[in-house]
Amino acid sequence: MSDINLQPIEKPQGVRDRVTRALRAAIISGEMAPGEIYSAPSLGARLGVSPTPVREAMLDLAKEGLVERLLNRGFRVTEVDDHYLDEITELRQLIEPPVVRDVVQLIPAEDIPGLRAAAEKIVQRAVEHDLYGYTETDKDFHLALLRYAGNGRIVKLIEELRAQTRLVGLASLAERGELAGSAAQHIAIVDAIEARDSDLVYRLMVDHISQTRSTWAGNPSGQ
Structure with missing residues (x-):
């Protein structure tokens, strides 16, 4: 995984929402590279949270079309032309x-x-x-x-x-x-x-x- 400048998320209030915002910003800014695959456990470790809110956040971002879910592999940032x-x-x-x-x-x-x-x-x-x-x-x-x-x-x-x-x-x-x-x-x-x-x-x-x-x-x- 490429280096991503993700800051630890404060807990416990609104963890999922904050994780979603942090990941969305990382995708929009290009820090999370299009086409690259990311796992919930690895992203959770960077954010200082468990994989669960990361997985939930990624599912929310998938609905927005920012990532796509890959069964048993993680999530891939979608590419745009x-x-x-x-x-x-x-x-x-x-x-x-x-x-x-x-x-x-x-x-x-x-x-x-x-x-x-x-x-x-x-x-x-x-x-x-x-x-x-x-x-x-x-x-x-x-x-x-x-x-x-x-x-x-x-x-x-x-x-x-x-x-x-x-x-x-x-x-x-x-x-x-x-x-x-x-x-x-x-x-x-x-x-x-x-x-x-x-x-x-x-x-x-x-x-x-x-x-x-x-x-x-x-x-x-x-x-």
Whole structure:
């Protein structure tokens, strides 16, 4: 098994949910490699939990299409091709930028400091090379913006689309010290929101999602 930077899970409350989130983030970030087979006992040892919650979490992730169960062998991370990732990008571009643009004027001024703190937390996780923390805080930030539209279906759809991605270039981006620069895009988005510049927010969101697609391909520079 390749080296995976999984942190021990605190017990006992909500172990299964935390294991699921940790494994999902490891898959999305590319730390758990597509096509590789992982066993519940070995992953449990890394997380500091028994194999049972890991097995349960993996079954949940199998329902999401992130892994497939191999009888008596473990679980294999499913592979996705460029066309699949392009489709996810297209959907996100159609939904997120216009929705966030339209809620800019609706976001209360008193919420801005919280959004800024969330954006800065993403940068901090990037500086720390905490890929699990980065993917989780990044997800929370984007979904928080979408919630201002008051449409729960949009939030759920984007959450599901994000869960189906693979950020295979994320680890290398962190190793080169470039992840923090990418993370800083979130602060720029908050700056534009605070300035009530809806058009700029739209353009920043489009650029951010496009750059994220390059990261999915393992080519952060987009070249």
